[in-house]
Amino acid sequence: MRTQVAIVGAGPSGLLLGQLLSLQGIDNVIIERKSGDYVLSRIRAGVLEQGMVAMLEDARVAQRLHRDGLVHDGFSLAFDGRRHRIDLKGLTGGKTVTVYGQTEVTHDLMAARAAIGATTIYEADDVALHDFDGQSPRITFVKDGVSHAIECDFIAGCDGFHGVSRRSLPDGAVREFERIYPFGWLGLLADVPPAAHELVYASSDRGFALCSMRSMTRSRYYVQVSLEEKVEDWSDQRFFDELRRRLPADVAEAVTTGASIEKSIAPLRSFVAEPMRFGRLFLAGDAAHIVPPTGAKGLNLAASDIHYLSQGLIEHYRDKSDAGLDAYSNRALARIWKAERFSWWMTSLLHHFPANTPFEQRMQRAEFDYIATSPIGSTGVAENYVGLPY
Ligand code: FAD
Numbered sequence: 001m002r003t004q005v006a007i008v009g010a011g012p013s014g015l016l017l018g019q020l021l022s023l024q025g026i027d028n029v030i031i032e033r034k035s036g037d038y039v040l041s042r043i044r045a046g047v048l049e050q051g052m053v054a055m056l057e058d059a060r061v062a063q064r065l066h067r068d069g070l071v072h073d074g075f076s077l078a079f080d081g082r083r084h085r086i087d088l089k090g091l092t093g094g095k096t097v098t099v100y101g102q103t104e105v106t107h108d109l110m111a112a113r114a115a116i117g118a119t120t121i122y123e124a125d126d127v128a129l130h131d132f133d134g135q136s137p138r139i140t141f142v143k144d145g146v147s148h149a150i151e152c153d154f155i156a157g158c159d160g161f162h163g164v165s166r167r168s169l170p171d172g173a174v175r176e177f178e179r180i181y182p183f184g185w186l187g188l189l190a191d192v193p194p195a196a197h198e199l200v201y202a203s204s205d206r207g208f209a210l211c212s213m214r215s216m217t218r219s220r221y222y223v224q225v226s227l228e229e230k231v232e233d234w235s236d237q238r239f240f241d242e243l244r245r246r247l248p249a250d251v252a253e254a255v256t257t258g259a260s261i262e263k264s265i266a267p268l269r270s271f272v273a274e275p276m277r278f279g280r281l282f283l284a285g286d287a288a289h290i291v292p293p294t295g296a297k298g299l300n301l302a303a304s305d306i307h308y309l310s311q312g313l314i315e316h317y318r319d320k321s322d323a324g325l326d327a328y329s330n331r332a333l334a335r336i337w338k339a340e341r342f343s344w345w346m347t348s349l350l351h352h353f354p355a356n357t358p359f360e361q362r363m364q365r366a367e368f369d370y371i372a373t374s375p376i377g378s379t380g381v382a383e384n385y386v387g388l389p390y
């Protein structure tokens, strides 16, 4: 088989790239390790920046998003029971975010891909990348026990943090930067109305908690837990009791409890691989970087990478110019590092760090007080949360 762009991974990055290329008549094949149902069963991000919404519009997959997504003008930060609203719209000259689950984005992109008739190979085993340092890259894989090869012009490594693309690079080709946080997030999804109309990020002496949602009848909650915790030890009752203890009193009272649909623990990590290109292989999304989820940036960064990469590939085929591809890594990384900073900062502000001294705890409180009392402090938070320009 031959294609122009072979895409490894059918997460949001791979599917969005495939859709944008297909709309320009650029042939592409997606190779995914798991089944489509499995990809759709993963409960992950929920907040879309305006730039990502615009990209989904360009990709012609925003119809359901505009019907079912919830536009949010603000969110709250809470510290030891005190609450401060960040007026996203007022502080950014009218920008907002949209609450619409990653599962739904993925669903919409898969449906569009099926409608266009582009090829996705699910449940591909032993995916391997070859010759991407030369002119004729190739991907091999095994499907239903049979070996296959795809020849292509370019490979897009959109296969997440644990994927094969980044690991295929020769030793020393990338420099990796990493911070591992000494805690994780335990998330719970339930069909109950959300405790508040907007998201609440809360810091308390018992640790961090987040009230989010997927719709006005489906809530998504998170609590910070130590890395030793096991999901099995957290009954729904225990989760809701702990959540309420960490929230300001009025929000805690408004929490409606209900049976969980999903419960899982995710570790928190900051990670960047530089550069994001090696020959004809381009890394995008979680394959190249991870942010702790506190700033709601992971999915949005995957989209901005795809913005730069799709532009580069389209220019290559349409204008016979490689300027966009040559600039891809630097352009993407400039935005990634700013989102890494914001996510690290928001994580540092709101979590209980076991090793923090009383001085550092006072610094966290002073930081919150500054934001809560300074329009300039609040504006910085708002500007980053709605997403920096592409
Ligand atoms: P992924 O979504 O990881 O997609 C990669 C795809 O590649 C997967 O489908 C995978 O099966 C496939 N793949 C992997 N290896 C191979 C291989 N060898 N061959 C072929 N295919 C392969 N972000 C937020 O903003 N908020 C959140 O609350 C949040 N929660 C998260 C919870 C978890 C458990 C995780 C892991 C991430 C979370 N994120 C969150 C981050 C966000 O979901 C990611 O940034 C986003 O999914 C990145 O999309 P992606 O397409 O780059 O990677």
Ligand code: DHB
Residues within 6 Å of the ligand: 044, 045, 046, 047, 199, 212, 213, 220, 293, 294, 295, 296, 297
């Ligand atoms: C959600 C996840 C986040 O990491 C975040 O910052 C906001 C919302 C969510 O899953 O809804």
